[in-house]
Amino acid sequence: MSRRMIFFLAAALVSLALIVGMVGTAGGQGSAGGPTRIIFMHHSTGWGLIWQGGVREALTDLGYEFWDHDYNDPGLTGPDGELTGENWDVPDDNTDPNGWHDIFAQRVTDPPQNTFSHMLTFDVIIFKSCFPNADIQSEEQFEEYRGYFLDIRDVIDQHPDRLFIALTIPPLTPNSTSPEAAARARRWAEYLTSDEFLEGHPNLAVFDFYSLLADENGFLRAEYRPDDEYDSHPNERANATIGPIFVEFVDQAIRDFVPGEAVAQPEAPSQPQEPAAAVEVGDVIEDFEGRDLMDRWWTYVNNPDVTAFACTQGGPGYSGEAALQIAFRSAQWNTAGCGTDLESGPAWAAADGLSFFWQADTPALPVNVGFLVNDPAHPDEDDTLFEVQLETPARAWTWERAVAWWEDLVKPDWFGDAGLDAFDPANVRGIVFNVGSAEERQGGTIWIDDLRLAAEE
DSSP: OTHHHHHHHHHHHHHHHHHHHHHTTSOOOOTTOOOOOEEOOOOOOHHHHHHTTTHHHHHHEEEEOOEEEOOOTTTTTTTTOOOOSSOOOOOGGGOOOOHHHHHTTTOOOOOOOOOOHHHHHHEEEEEOOOOOOOOOHHHHHHHHHHHHHHHHHHHHOTTTTEEEEEOOOOOOOGSSSSSHHHHHHHHHHHHHHHHHHTTTTTTTEEOOOHHHOOOSSBOGGGGGSSSSSTTOOOHHHHHHHHHHHHHHHHHHHHOOOOOOOOOOOOOOOOOOOOOOOOOOTOOOOOOOOOSSHHEEEEEESSSSTTTTEEEEESOOOOOSOOOHHHEEEEEEEEEEEEEEEEOOOOHHOSSEEEEEEEEEESSSSSSEEEEEOOTSSSSSOOOEEEEEEEEEESTOOOOOOEEEEEEGGGGGGGGOOSSSOOGGGGGGGEEEEEEEESHHHHHEEEEEEEEEEEOOO
C-alpha cells in the first residue's frame, strides 16, 4: 500500500458517506468489448465545435461513447449531452501549454484523484488549448511551448494503450495579435503536425484546427469571425464546417491505432555521480523551483465530488520564483492534501522541527502538517502519520515563518493502536500538508516555500 493510501483510509474512518460518494463516479474503465470511450478536454472553442459542429451526435452514430470536460464549472458532460455535476479539478482551470504540461506531469492514481488520472480512464484522450495562446510573442515563448510538448509527448509514450489526439491552437483575429505572433502560431501548428514531432509516436495524433481556421496571414478567416472584431471564438459557420472534418479525423485515427509497446526512450549517458552533500540543520530541503515539481509532489482528495483541490507550482515564492500553491474549496467532513516522499537521516534526528515560510489569501486557515514515519523493524509495513495543526498567518497576503516542532507532533486518533507509538525524525519518509475541516466548509489559497530543518534557539 502506498503512503498516500493512509489518507484514503483516514477518509473511510471519518465518514462512510464519503466512500459511497466516491463509488460510481463517471470515468471508469470500459468493459471488454464495449464501445470505445472518448474524452475531449477543452474550453469555449471546444464547446462550439462540439455543439455547433455536431461532434457528439456524429461520434455516437459511429458507435463511440463521447464525453467532454469544459472549465471546472460546468465540468464533465456525459454521452447524453447532460452535465454530470462533477469536475476533475483541472489545476487553476489552466489548459494553456504550461497547464497541460503540469497536468501530464501528475502522478497517476487509482482510483483517479487528479485530472490526468481521470483522463487515463478513457480509451481516447483529446486535448486542446484556446486561442489566446496563439499570440506567441517571442522565439523564447515558442521554444517554451516546444519544451512543454516534448515533455508531454514523453508521458504519452508511457501509455501505449491509450490514443492521444492534440489540437493545434486556433488563430486570433487581426485585432488580437500581431503579424509576427501570427506567423509564430502558424509555425507552431506546422511543428506539431510535422514528422519531426509525430514520427515514432504511434499513439499520438494531431488535428490541425489552426490551419482549417486561419487565412493566408495567420489570422482567423473573415468568414469565421463573430460580429465582435475583437472576439476570436470561431463562429457557427466555422464549427459547422469543421465539425464533420474533426469527426472523420478522430474516427480514422482510432481505426489506424494499434495499441503497442511504449516507444523506447534513449538512456542518458551514465556519468560518475558526485556524492550528495550531507543535509544539515538550516539547509533547504525543498524550495519548489524547477519544472518537475509535480513529479516530486503527489495529491489526494478523499471526495472530489464536494472538494475542489489543486496543488501546483505557483509564484512568486518567498525567496524565489516559485512556491507550493494549494488552492481548495472543501465541504464539511472532507479533507485533501499535497505531499512528497523523501528519505530523512541523521540531520533530521539532530533537528528540532521543520520550518517553512507561508502566506494565504485567507487569514488563519488551519492546516495539518504531517510526517510519514517508517518502522525500521518492519520496513514493508505502512508508515505511521504524526501531525500538528498550524494556522496560516493572521494577516492575509503576509509571508511568515512557521515551524512544525517534533515535540508537538501526535498520531491522529483514527490511527488507533496501529503503527509506531513515538515519532522518530530519522525515519521520516514523507511530508504532507492537509487541508479541510470536520466542523465547517473551508477554502482559500496557500503558498508554502523554503522547507528547512530547524533547531530551537
